[in-house]
Amino acid sequence: MKAVARLMLAYFTGTRLLSIVTALGLIAIVGGSAVLFYLPPLVAQHGLPSRFSLAEEAALQMAPVAGVLCFIFGASLLPSMSMRLVTSHYAYVLPYGRVKLLASAFGTVALVSLVASTTVTLFFMDAGFPFLLMFRRGFLVSLTSNTILYCVLWFIGRSSSIGKLLGVAAAVATLVVPLRYQVPGTSITPVWIACALLWATLTAGVLLAPRMKLAYGGTRHSLAQRFGGASYRGGGREVDFMFGTANPWPLALGQIVPIAIATYYLRDYHPYAADAPNPLLAVMTILSVVSGGLTAVAATRARALWLRTHWTRAELFGRAERAFWGHNCFVLGVLLVALVAVGSWLELPTRMLVLWLGLLMLGTTLSTYLGLIVTASLGWTECVLAAATMVALLMMSIYTGAATTPPATIVALYAGLAVAALAFRQLAARRWARLDWMLCRADSTVRPAT
Amino acid sequence: MFILKPHSGVPIYRQLSEQIRRMAASGQLQPGTELPSIRDLAMQHAINPMTVSKVYSLLEAEGVLERNRGKPMTIAKVARAQSPAPKRLQQLEPHLEQLVLAARQLELGESDVAKALRNTWEKTDERSVRRRTPAR
Amino acid sequence: MSVPYAVAHQLGKAFYGKRVLENASFTVEPGDIVGVLGKNGAGKTTLLELMLGFTPPTAGGVELFGHASYRLPGAAKARLGFVPQQDELVNQLTAADQIGVIASFYPRWDDALVTRLAREWELDLGERIKGMSVGQRQKLSILLALGHRPDLLILDEPVASLDPVARRQFLEQIIDVAADGARAVVFSSHIVSDVERLANKIWIVKDHRLYWQGDFDALKDSIVRLHLRAPRGLPDTIAIPSALSVQRNGSSATVVVRDWSDGLHSETAGKLGVEIEVEQLTLEDIFLELHR
Numbered sequence: 001m002k003a004v005a006r007l008m009l010a011y012f013t014g015t016r017l018l019s020i021v022t023a024l025g026l027i028a029i030v031g032g033s034a035v036l037f038y039l040p041p042l043v044a045q046h047g048l049p050s051r052f053s054l055a056e057e058a059a060l061q062m063a064p065v066a067g068v069l070c071f072i073f074g075a076s077l078l079p080s081m082s083m084r085l086v087t088s089h090y091a092y093v094l095p096y097g098r099v100k101l102l103a104s105a106f107g108t109v110a111l112v113s114l115v116a117s118t119t120v121t122l123f124f125m126d127a128g129f130p131f132l133l134m135f136r137r138g139f140l141v142s143l144t145s146n147t148i149l150y151c152v153l154w155f156i157g158r159s160s161s162i163g164k165l166l167g168v169a170a171a172v173a174t175l176v177v178p179l180r181y182q183v184p185g186t187s188i189t190p191v192w193i194a195c196a197l198l199w200a201t202l203t204a205g206v207l208l209a210p211r212m213k214l215a216y217g218g219t220r221h222s223l224a225q226r227f228g229g230a231s232y233r234g235g236g237r238e239v240d241f242m243f244g245t246a247n248p249w250p251l252a253l254g255q256i257v258p259i260a261i262a263t264y265y266l267r268d269y270h271p272y273a274a275d276a277p278n279p280l281l282a283v284m285t286i287l288s289v290v291s292g293g294l295t296a297v298a299a300t301r302a303r304a305l306w307l308r309t310h311w312t313r314a315e316l317f318g319r320a321e322r323a324f325w326g327h328n329c330f331v332l333g334v335l336l337v338a339l340v341a342v343g344s345w346l347e348l349p350t351r352m353l354v355l356w357l358g359l360l361m362l363g364t365t366l367s368t369y370l371g372l373i374v375t376a377s378l379g380w381t382e383c384v385l386a387a388a389t390m391v392a393l394l395m396m397s398i399y400t401g402a403a404t405t406p407p408a409t410i411v412a413l414y415a416g417l418a419v420a421a422l423a424f425r426q427l428a429a430r431r432w433a434r435l436d437w438m439l440c441r442a443d444s445t446v447r448p449a450t
Numbered sequence: 451m452f453i454l455k456p457h458s459g460v461p462i463y464r465q466l467s468e469q470i471r472r473m474a475a476s477g478q479l480q481p482g483t484e485l486p487s488i489r490d491l492a493m494q495h496a497i498n499p500m501t502v503s504k505v506y507s508l509l510e511a512e513g514v515l516e517r518n519r520g521k522p523m524t525i526a527k528v529a530r531a532q533s534p535a536p537k538r539l540q541q542l543e544p545h546l547e548q549l550v551l552a553a554r555q556l557e558l559g560e561s562d563v564a565k566a567l568r569n570t571w572e573k574t575d576e577r578s579v580r581r582r583t584p585a586r
Numbered sequence: 587m588s589v590p591y592a593v594a595h596q597l598g599k600a601f602y603g604k605r606v607l608e609n610a611s612f613t614v615e616p617g618d619i620v621g622v623l624g625k626n627g628a629g630k631t632t633l634l635e636l637m638l639g640f641t642p643p644t645a646g647g648v649e650l651f652g653h654a655s656y657r658l659p660g661a662a663k664a665r666l667g668f669v670p671q672q673d674e675l676v677n678q679l680t681a682a683d684q685i686g687v688i689a690s691f692y693p694r695w696d697d698a699l700v701t702r703l704a705r706e707w708e709l710d711l712g713e714r715i716k717g718m719s720v721g722q723r724q725k726l727s728i729l730l731a732l733g734h735r736p737d738l739l740i741l742d743e744p745v746a747s748l749d750p751v752a753r754r755q756f757l758e759q760i761i762d763v764a765a766d767g768a769r770a771v772v773f774s775s776h777i778v779s780d781v782e783r784l785a786n787k788i789w790i791v792k793d794h795r796l797y798w799q800g801d802f803d804a805l806k807d808s809i810v811r812l813h814l815r816a817p818r819g820l821p822d823t824i825a826i827p828s829a830l831s832v833q834r835n836g837s838s839a840t841v842v843v844r845d846w847s848d849g850l851h852s853e854t855a856g857k858l859g860v861e862i863e864v865e866q867l868t869l870e871d872i873f874l875e876l877h878r
Contacts, residue, residue, distance in 0.1 A: 006690035088674035094691040095660040459866030489765040499765040500786045
């Protein structure tokens with residue numbers, strides 16, 4: 001038992017960042033829920049007067065939800081750490097190792113779901129639904145979706161850029177889709193089945209892993225012999241190969257999948273208010289940023305180039321910039337085409353489309369240079385800049401999505417963002433001129449550029 | 451206290467047992483002197499404790515060492531008196547073999563070697579024995 | 587007679603049709619320090635993994651503490667410690683957290699020992715594993731296997747990345763483990779000098795078989811180098827059974843033999859009409875001669 005508890009503690013507080021996120025989450029949940037309960041009723045939405053404005057109410061109501069999200073992500077060490085231990089020799093050597101690891105995983109997901117469903121149920125209490133019924137439902141739905149979410153997080157951690165992209169989309173989906181089942185009236189049998197299946201598979205996987213490895217090891221071995229190994233496709237130049245920018249098509253075309261899914265789910269979405277945010281644009285903005293995130297490995301990979309060629313660090317920066325832009329153009333291009341296609345299909349106004357095009361271009365530009373700024377391990381500067389950029393972009397997408405914003409304001413804001421992008425570029429150039437490869441060591445998690 | 455060379459061809463147990471025997475016989479280790487515990491000696495020289503244990507047991511059986519309950523092994527009190535000359539001569543065997551081999555390689559005759567031995571014997575006396583062998 | 591901690595009879599393992607180990611039989615008694623030597627790919631790691639029950643044998647069997655190693659019950663695992671060749675630490679944690687997590691699995695954990703060793707080995711327990719050098723990670727892996735004071739400690743190339751100071755500290759710790767005679771250590775290493783100091787039993791894995799399994803002193807007496815001298819000329823053929831190599835040099839020759847015993851001395855000298863001087867070899871020389 002103490003092993004299970006200790007593991008769970010490690011999942012929540014293993015790294016400094018995660019402990020902070022967990023703590024913030026708990027504070028937001030407790031604080032937000034208390035506020036909801038003990039302050040005068042927030043009834044403005046029903047047309048009655050209240051002490052708070054609409055926006056303040058929205059913020060207050062969001063606090064516990066944000067807290068729940070923080071708490072969920074605060075345990076994001078769970079997938080990578082538990083899988084690392086399960087696939088290591090420790091799973092064989094530690095007494096009851098597998099069982100305890102599995103129990104710790106289930107315990108964590110159950111705890112997170114408990115907290116999430118309690119918080120969400122409190123919301124619905126106002127609407128007059130019975131607590132226990134809502135809670136049972138909520139817990140089951142939460143359990144299933146959190147299990148899927150952690151599996152997706154594990155997948156994101158292990159995959160290349162394209163996998164990360166699909167993973168992010170899947171993560172967003174797992175957070176949003178289950179809300180449908182929260183409301184009583186829809187049958188939750190599929191959720192029961194999904195949950196049971198998921199945990200049966202996970203349990204079997206963990207406990208029977210040695211036997212399965214034996215049984216299927218042979219097949220995997222021969223498959224690996226035949227299809228494994230890196231392939232140098234595209235016939236690009238060595239620079240592209242070293243940076244990993246040789247083949248943009250998997251990533252570029254892979255974007256279509258989340259866009260298609262999002263469009264399908266949101267095709268009937270009509271915002272109540274004229275200035276409500278458009279989630280489709282938010283999805284696309286996120287996508288435009290992902291390809292930039294790929295750039296963050298540039299500095300680490302540049303070391304091999306520096307050893308092989310006569311380029312100075314400043315010249316390396318220019319080459320990296322060119323290589324990644326050469327790659328990101330294609331990704332961005334596909335994104336823009338998809339936007340136009342979706343926009344025409346949904347019959348969005350042209351003005352909106354044009355403005356969105358601008359926003360996506362800005363998104364990729366900003367994130368590319370942001371990635372190039374990362375020349376050592378992620379420190380406070382980089383995190384703050386990244387967070388600020390994301391927030392700015394998402395706010396811009398809200399602004400742009402609303403029909404009532406004057407175009408002049410939007411263009412002015414775009415200009416501001418463009419200036420920020422140039423500033424990022426200068427900062428990146430300066431950092432590359434003093435690049436210190438002892439600080440940006442290739443981690444074992446950074447895969448070789450193939 | 452002892453000089454052990456784990457990487458010479460000679461097994462460690464033999465090096466250690468011979469040294470203890472010699473030092474006990476020559477009086478360098480007085481009867482009643484405490485030897486280091488098995489663990490301490492093994493740690494000091496970074497050798498297997500079982501080897502040390504084997505040597506101690508062997509020498510205890512021979513009467514060179516004495517085991518005291520709860521206390522470290524000591525040199526037996528009557529070690530010198532009990533060990534007869536032929537037995538002590540046995541300990542010289544390896545040295546004699548080395549001497550004979552070296553002499554033969556240099557193509558020296560037996561009488562030359564005997565004469566040199568007598569000279570060396572007269573030159574060294576009891577005191578220089580103590581000075582020469584490393585004491586700790 | 588004490589109960590052996592590990593017993594194997596005719597252990598064998600085949601992977602995808604390739605035979606990786608065959609016909610290995612051995613015992614590990616309390617108080618033993620076993621050194622496992624072998625060229626890369628000879629089957630050392632497979633041998634250790636079979637002992638630990640990571641993979642079931644395809645022939646024969648191996649038992650730990652009286653249980654089949656492949657089905658070792660949880661309580662028996664608390665008496666076992668293992669250090670893998672490549673560390674399997676969780677990168678994101680600090681060393682202290684990693685120790686805490688592993689310690690929580692065991693009923694007894696010696697905190698004082700771990701703290702003392704971390705101090706002696708200069709391991710900063712507050713440091714993130716991600717930022718540690720390879721040597722420090724290896725030291726941490728070793729610490730994790732010592733904390734619960736296992737009766738049987740198995741290490742696969744534990745000192746490959748350690749500097750000489752760290753290696754000596756490690757050796758001293760192994761001696762400490764085995765000194766009371768109630769615990770056993772099995773370790774494989776390429777650093778033959780370390781094995782020479784410590785081991786009382788040697789296992790030599792050669793060509794996927796246990797070429798030698800037994801007492802180290804017996805090994806040293808068995809595989810020796812003979813220096814033959816014949817002032818009247820050597821015979822044309824030097825036929826010594828179980829000779830591993832022969833080198834002639836005018837009127838003298840050097841022969842490395844195995845399965846030597848003192849009794850053969852006069853018999854061989856007489857048969858060939860030569861004088862024989864027996865030289866005992868270091869463990870490294872023995873290993874090299876076997877693989878000539």
